[in-house]
Amino acid sequence: MAATTDFVAAQAVNRRNTVLLLALLTVLAAVTGYVVGWLLQGEATNEVSLMSRFGLVGAGLMAAASVVWSLVSLAFGDRMVLAMADAKPIEKQDAPQLYNVVEEMSLAAGVPMPKVMILETEVPNAFATGTRPGHGTIAVTRGLLDKMNRDELQGVVAHEMAHLANLDTRYMVVVGVTVGLIALVSDVILRTMQWGGPSSRRRDDGGKGSSGAGLLIVLLIVVAILAPIAAKAVQMAVSRQREYLADATSVQFTRNPNGLISALTKLGEAAAPFPGVSRATQHLFIVNPVQAMTSRTPAFLATHPDIADRIARLRNLGA
Amino acid sequence: MSSWIVIGIIVLIALWLIMIYNGLVGGRNQAQTAWSQIDVQLKRRHDLIPNLVQVVKDAMGYEQETLTKVIQARNAAAAASGPAQAGPAEAALSQATRGLLGLVESYPQLKANENVKQLQEELASTENKIAFARQFYNDSVNAYNNRRQSFPAVLAAASLGFGPIDLFSMPETEREVPKVALR
Numbered sequence: 001m002a003a004t005t006d007f008v009a010a011q012a013v014n015r016r017n018t019v020l021l022l023a024l025l026t027v028l029a030a031v032t033g034y035v036v037g038w039l040l041q042g043e044a045t046n047e048v049s050l051m052s053r054f055g056l057v058g059a060g061l062m063a064a065a066s067v068v069w070s071l072v073s074l075a076f077g078d079r080m081v082l083a084m085a086d087a088k089p090i091e092k093q094d095a096p097q098l099y100n101v102v103e104e105m106s107l108a109a110g111v112p113m114p115k116v117m118i119l120e121t122e123v124p125n126a127f128a129t130g131t132r133p134g135h136g137t138i139a140v141t142r143g144l145l146d147k148m149n150r151d152e153l154q155g156v157v158a159h160e161m162a163h164l165a166n167l168d169t170r171y172m173v174v175v176g177v178t179v180g181l182i183a184l185v186s187d188v189i190l191r192t193m194q195w196g197g198p199s200s201r202r203r204d205d206g207g208k209g210s211s212g213a214g215l216l217i218v219l220l221i222v223v224a225i226l227a228p229i230a231a232k233a234v235q236m237a238v239s240r241q242r243e244y245l246a247d248a249t250s251v252q253f254t255r256n257p258n259g260l261i262s263a264l265t266k267l268g269e270a271a272a273p274f275p276g277v278s279r280a281t282q283h284l285f286i287v288n289p290v291q292a293m294t295s296r297t298p299a300f301l302a303t304h305p306d307i308a309d310r311i312a313r314l315r316n317l318g319a
Numbered sequence: 320m321s322s323w324i325v326i327g328i329i330v331l332i333a334l335w336l337i338m339i340y341n342g343l344v345g346g347r348n349q350a351q352t353a354w355s356q357i358d359v360q361l362k363r364r365h366d367l368i369p370n371l372v373q374v375v376k377d378a379m380g381y382e383q384e385t386l387t388k389v390i391q392a393r394n395a396a397a398a399a400s401g402p403a404q405a406g407p408a409e410a411a412l413s414q415a416t417r418g419l420l421g422l423v424e425s426y427p428q429l430k431a432n433e434n435v436k437q438l439q440e441e442l443a444s445t446e447n448k449i450a451f452a453r454q455f456y457n458d459s460v461n462a463y464n465n466r467r468q469s470f471p472a473v474l475a476a477a478s479l480g481f482g483p484i485d486l487f488s489m490p491e492t493e494r495e496v497p498k499v500a501l502r
Contacts, residue, residue, distance in 0.1 A: 096437070096440060096441075097440060097444075100440065100441070100444035100447075100448075101444075103444070103448060104444060104447045104448050104451050105451070107356055107360070107448050107451040107452040107455060108451035108452075108454055108455055109455070110349070110352075110353060110356075110455045110459070253451070255454070
C-alpha cells in the first residue's frame with residue numbers, strides 16, 4: 001500500500017487516535033467521578049452499595065468536565081501557546097526568505113499556508129501549533145533566522161510542517177489533556193481518602209462487603225499513585241515517536257536530509273531556555289529548550305529523542 | 320432466512336462499491352487541487368521573469384543572448400496548457416532561468432543591486448515551489464492512478480468516468496551548465 005503518501009496515512013492514524021483518546025478520556029473521567037461519589041456516599045451513609053446515586057452524579061459531572069476541558073483546549077490551546085511564547089505574526093516583507101520557505105513547504109506537504117510568527121530571542125528554535133487542519137502556525141526564533149542558511153531553515157520549517165501535516169499538533173494537545181486529567185483525578189482520589197478517611201472506619205464497622213471494599217480501596221490508592229507516572233511516560237513516548245516521524249517526513253518534503261542534519265547539529269549546540277518557554281510548552285519545540293540544561297532527565301521521561309540519535313536516523317535515510 | 324442473507328450480501332457489496340467510488344473521487348480531487356497549485360506557481364514565474372530580465376537589461380545597458388532566450392522560453396511556456404504540454408516548455412524555461420540566475424551571479428554590480436537580490440530570491444523560491452508542488456502533484460497522481468488500476472476498481476473505473484491523469488514531468492533536455500558569456 002505505497003499508494004497513499006505517508007503523511008496522509010499518518011494523518012488518518014492521528015485522527016483516529018484522537019477520537020479514541022477523547023472517548024477513553026470521557027470514560028476515565030466518568031469512572032473516576034463514580035468512584036469518588038461512591039466513596040463520599042459510603043462516608044456519609046456508612047453503607048457501600050455498588051449502585052450509588054452520588055457515584056452517578058459524580059460520573060456525569062466528571063464526564064461533562066472532561067468534554068468541556070478537551071473542547072476548550074482544542075479551541076484555545078494554540079492561542080494560549082502563542083501568547084505564552086510571545087510570538088509575533090509577520091508579513092511577507094518582514095522576512096521574505098522565511099515566508100518563501102514556509103510557502104515552499106506548504107506546497108510540498110499539500111497543506112494550506114500556515115501563519116508565520118517570530119519569537120524575539122537569540123536562541124535558535126522553532127515550533128508549530130494548530131488544532132484544526134488548515135489553521136496552523138509555524139513560529140521560529142530570530143536566532144534561528146540569523147544562524148541558519150536557506151537549506152537548514154528549510155529542513156527546520158519542513159519538520160514543523162510535518163507536525164502540521166501529520167496533525168501531531170492536535171493529537172498532542174489531546175494527549176496532554178488526557179495526562180493532565182489523569183494526574184488531577186489521581187490527586188482527587190488520594191485527597192478524598194486522606195480527608196474522609198472512610199476506608200478505615202468502614203472496615204471497623206464490619207458492614208457487608210466491606211472487606212472487599214477495603215481491598216478495592218488499597219488497589220485504588222496504588223493505581224492513583226502509579227497512573228500519573230505511567231500516563232506521563234506514555235505521553236513522552238508518543239512525543240518522541242512524533243519527533244522521529246516529523247524528521248522523516250521533513251526529508252520526504254525537502255528530499256534533502258543534509259539541511260535538517262546540519263540544522264539539528266547547530267540547534268543542539270545552541271539549545272538553551274529563553275523567556276516565554278516553560279515545562280508546559282517545552283515539548284512543542286524542534287529541540288527541547290528546557291531539557292538542554294537539565295540533561296539528567298531519564299530517557300523515558302524525555303520529550304525529545306537524543307539529537308545524536310535523530311541525526312543517526314536521518315543519515316540512514318541516505319544523506 | 321436465506322433472503323436476509325441475500326439482502327445482507329447486496330448491502331455489503333453496495334457499501335464496498337461506495338467506498339471504491341469515494342476513494343476515486345477523493346484521489347482525483349486531490350490531484351486536481353495539486354495541479355492548480357503548480358499552475359499558480361508557473362504563472363508567478365511567468366510574471367517574475369520579465370521583471371528580472373528588465374532589471375538586468377537596464378543594469379547592463381544592452382540585451383544579451385541569454386535574455387532573449389529566457390523571454391522566448393517564457394512566452395512558449397505561458398502559451399502551453401495542461402501537464403503534458405506544459406512539461407517540456409516549463410523544463411526549457413527552468414533551464415533558461417538557471418542561465419539567467421547564473422548570469423546575475425557572475426556580475427558583481429548586478430549581485431549588489433537590491434532589486435536584483437530581491438528578484439533573485441523570489442525567482443529561486445518560485446523554482447523551489449514549482450518543484451515541491453510538482454512533487455506533491457505527482458505523488459497524488461500516482462496514488463490515484465494506482466487506485467484506479469487496482470483490482471477491483473479497474474473493473475468499474477473507466478465506465479464511471481475515472482480516466483488516467485498525466486504526471487507532470489519536466490524532462491531535462493540538456494544537462495550541461497548554461498554558458499554565461501558576454502559578447
